[in-house]
Amino acid sequence: MEMNIDELNEKFGVEGEVGFMELDGELPFITITNKYAEADICLYGAQITSFRPMRTTDVLWMSPYSVFEKGKAIRGGIPVCFPWFGPHANDSAMPQHGFARTSMWEVTEVDTLEKGETYVSMQLKSSDETKAYWPYDFIAELIFVVGDSLSLTLKVSNPSDSAISYTSALHTYFNLSAIENIKIAGLANTHYENQLDGNRYVQEEELLEISEATTRHYFDTEADCIIHDPYFKRDIRIAKDGSKCSTVWNPGAEACEQMSDMPNDGYETFVCLETVNKINDQIDLAPGESHETTAVISVE
Numbered sequence: 001m002e003m004n005i006d007e008l009n010e011k012f013g014v015e016g017e018v019g020f021m022e023l024d025g026e027l028p029f030i031t032i033t034n035k036y037a038e039a040d041i042c043l044y045g046a047q048i049t050s051f052r053p054m055r056t057t058d059v060l061w062m063s064p065y066s067v068f069e070k071g072k073a074i075r076g077g078i079p080v081c082f083p084w085f086g087p088h089a090n091d092s093a094m095p096q097h098g099f100a101r102t103s104m105w106e107v108t109e110v111d112t113l114e115k116g117e118t119y120v121s122m123q124l125k126s127s128d129e130t131k132a133y134w135p136y137d138f139i140a141e142l143i144f145v146v147g148d149s150l151s152l153t154l155k156v157s158n159p160s161d162s163a164i165s166y167t168s169a170l171h172t173y174f175n176l177s178a179i180e181n182i183k184i185a186g187l188a189n190t191h192y193e194n195q196l197d198g199n200r201y202v203q204e205e206e207l208l209e210i211s212e213a214t215t216r217h218y219f220d221t222e223a224d225c226i227i228h229d230p231y232f233k234r235d236i237r238i239a240k241d242g243s244k245c246s247t248v249w250n251p252g253a254e255a256c257e258q259m260s261d262m263p264n265d266g267y268e269t270f271v272c273l274e275t276v277n278k279i280n281d282q283i284d285l286a287p288g289e290s291h292e293t294t295a296v297i298s299v300e
């Protein structure tokens with residue numbers, strides 16, 4: 001049973017730190033304020049839409065034209081793509097990026113950790129509704145730790161007695177001063193598939209700069225990536241675990257114009273650098289197994 005705002009506040013609210021409210025329409029959000037940062041997480045999609053370490057501008061980009069309506073994906077923050085990332089493998093009628101981002105998640109725990117960070121866990125379990133898209137049993141948990149860094153972990157468990165396989169992404173939209181100002185470190189000498197021409201390449205440049213529509217899926221990337229943004233005077237570091245694939249996406253001007261939930265110049269102020277399990281890193285879970293994918297985002 002879905003809990004209402006009063007019930008959520010009663011059960012999980014923490015005076016002065018964690019509250020529940022309807023923001024941007026009728027969708028319920030968790031709002032977090034602690035000594036390190038502020039953050040907003042929507043229960044629809046378990047999607048964090050804002051992470052503001054103290055005295056810095058938002059690390060996450062949100063489209064001002066995003067819709068906040070059940071049945072539609074929220075544009076910005078960190079959508080969770082699961083149990084598939086990208087189009088469905090063999091049925092084009094299925095939703096792009098799976099159903100996790102358009103499902104209501106249940107809050108299972110809220111806690112204040114020893115050093116004052118806020119811990120939130122949310123859960124999405126298989127149901128008749130999810131089985132209409134994907135006929136398997138699963139338990140997905142998304143665990144956030146909001147401190148001076150933001151950590152999120154997608155843990156997927158297989159409670160059934162047959163194997164399951166999935167792909168996923170923590171599809172992070174980073175807020176930039178401007179796309180032409182940034183350089184991304186951490187991807188040099190790695191192989192990638194360019195989704196826009198279907199070919200595979202090696203990135204020879206030390207630093208990636210983005211000057212046109214870009215959709216690259218990098219393999220065997222386990223190192224930290226750093227987005228240097230000199231005009232915002234910050235470096236954003238993305239460390240990860242349990243993921244060997246990273247996707248870099250920016251739609252560029254032309255594709256951006258086609259997207260109704262993004263202003264025409266939206267592409268100028270974000271880049272998606274996504275923590276992915278796909279291509280050579282699909283996850284296969286035997287009965288009883290689980291897998292954790294973690295991204296830790298910090299500002300330097």
Ligand SMILES: O=P(O)(O)OC[C@H]1O[C@H](O)[C@H](O)[C@@H](O)[C@@H]1O
Nearest residue numbers: 073086096097195215247249272
């Ligand atoms: O528009 P969405 O369904 O949210 O997808 C946005 C983008 O997500 C990923 O980065 C894919 O690689 C892109 O091909 C896609 O355009």
